[in-house]
Amino acid sequence: MFLKFPTRHGAVPLRAIFPNMITSAALACGLASIHFVLQNRYENALIAIALSAVFDALDGRAARLMKVTSKFGAVLDSLSDFVSFGVAPGVLLYQWMLHPSQGDPRPALAPEFEPIFMISVLTYAMCAAMRLARFTSAKPAKKNNPLASRYFVGMPTPAAAGAVLLPILIDVSRSIKWQMPPLLIAIYIFVIGGLMVSRVPMFSFKKIRLHPRAVVPLFISVGLLVFLAAKDMWLVAVILSAGYLLTMPLAWWTHARLKAQLGEHAAPPKHEPKMKIGRG
Numbered sequence: 216m217f218l219k220f221p222t223r224h225g226a227v228p229l230r231a232i233f234p235n236m237i238t239s240a241a242l243a244c245g246l247a248s249i250h251f252v253l254q255n256r257y258e259n260a261l262i263a264i265a266l267s268a269v270f271d272a273l274d275g276r277a278a279r280l281m282k283v284t285s286k287f288g289a290v291l292d293s294l295s296d297f298v299s300f301g302v303a304p305g306v307l308l309y310q311w312m313l314h315p316s317q318g319d320p321r322p323a324l325a326p327e328f329e330p331i332f333m334i335s336v337l338t339y340a341m342c343a344a345m346r347l348a349r350f351t352s353a354k355p356a357k358k359n360n361p362l363a364s365r366y367f368v369g370m371p372t373p374a375a376a377g378a379v380l381l382p383i384l385i386d387v388s389r390s391i392k393w394q395m396p397p398l399l400i401a402i403y404i405f406v407i408g409g410l411m412v413s414r415v416p417m418f419s420f421k422k423i424r425l426h427p428r429a430v431v432p433l434f435i436s437v438g439l440l441v442f443l444a445a446k447d448m449w450l451v452a453v454i455l456s457a458g459y460l461l462t463m464p465l466a467w468w469t470h471a472r473l474k475a476q477l478g479e480h481a482a483p484p485k486h487e488p489k490m491k492i493g494r495g
Contacts, residue, residue: 230281230283231281231283231285233277233281233283234274234275234277234278234281234283234284234288235274235287235288235291237270237273237274237277238270238271238274238288238291238292238295239291239295240270241266241267241268241270241271241274241295241296241299242267242291242294242295242298242299244263244264244266244267244270244299245263245264245267245295245298245299245300245302245303246298246303247263248260248261248263248264248267248299248303248307249302249303249306249307251263252303252306252307252310252311253310255310255314257307257310257311257383257387258387258449260303260307261307261380261383261384261387261449261452263303264299264300264303264304264307264376264380265452267295267299267300267303268299268300268373268376268377271292271295271296271299271300271373272373274288274292275292289351290351293347293348293350293351296343296347296372296373297343297344297347297372299376300343300372300373300375300376301339301340301343301344301347301372301376302340303376304339304376304379304380305336305337305339305340306336307380307383308332308336308339308379308380308382308383308400308404309332309333309336311383311386312328312332312397312400313329328397328398328401331398331401332397332400332401335400335401335402335404335405335408336404338404338405338408339375339379339404339405339407339408341408342408342409342411342412343372343375343408343411345411345412346369346372346411346412347372349412362416362470362473362474362477365418365419365423365473366416366417366418366419366466366470367416367417367418367419368414368416369410369411369412369413369414369415369417370407370410370411370413370415370417371411371417371419372411374417374459375407375408375410375411377452377455377456377459378407378456378459378460379403379404379407379408380456381403381453381456381457382394382395382400382403384449384452384453384456385453387449388447388449388450388452388453389447389449389450390446390447390450391450391453415463415467416466416467416470417462417463417466418459418462418465418466440454440455
């Protein structure tokens with residue numbers, strides 16, 4: 216009657232499907248975001264995408280912790296990411312530009328800007344699909360590869376969703392009295408889409424190590440962000456999204472430096488004689 220879960224056993228243990236349940240919750244949040252967009256409830260749509268990002272961060276960790284990773288879970292996670300961080304942000308951006316919410320002083324999008332804006336959000340969604348397809352079909356990186364553990368190749372899809380929604384975050388923030396021009400927003404969406412399918416190194420904060428003197432300033436910064444979130448949570452979202460974009464030059468520089476160091480260790484000494492191959 217129903218689709219059968221891919222397993223060789225007669226019964227499926229709950230721990231084996233628990234990470235997929237979290238992924239399903241992330242997918243549901245992405246679909247809920249589209250529902251809120253169609254009702255012009257843009258702040259609710261943003262919250263739904265943020266919740267989807269939280270669930271997306273938890274499902275992979277739960278799978279590794281319980282040691283129940285599977286091909287089914289990887290494909291389901293990619294589909295969830297495409298809906299939540301590819302389709303939902305694109306629909307939200309397009310609807311937000313065409314139909315301002317009630318009480319929003321921003322004028323509706325001029326007719327001459329509608330085609331380019333539609334093309335920009337379509338390009339972003341397609342780039343998200345291409346990146347996820349590349350990620351799902353790629354071979355797993357070596358565990359002892361420091362470049363793969365510290366850096367992403369291109370901008371990850373959840374981070375791209377947070378970055379591409381920066382114009383809306385600026386608009387809904389009560390503390391920022393500025394709005395991006397429509398043409399600049401369209402160009403910005405093209406750039407974020409291109410970063411997803413590029414080979415630009417981006418930081419992966421999973422294995423970032425801090426100097427002991429940086430721990431206390433980090434604690435203070437987190438406390439300040441929590442205080443700001445109590446007054447204007449969208450301002451904090453703007454700071455986090457813009458802050459991640461500003462780390463791109465540092466990520467490129469440290470990636471190039473680490474790659475050069477690894478190349479020096481892997482290369483044989485110049486004075487080492489070459490081995491001659493004979494017939495014995």
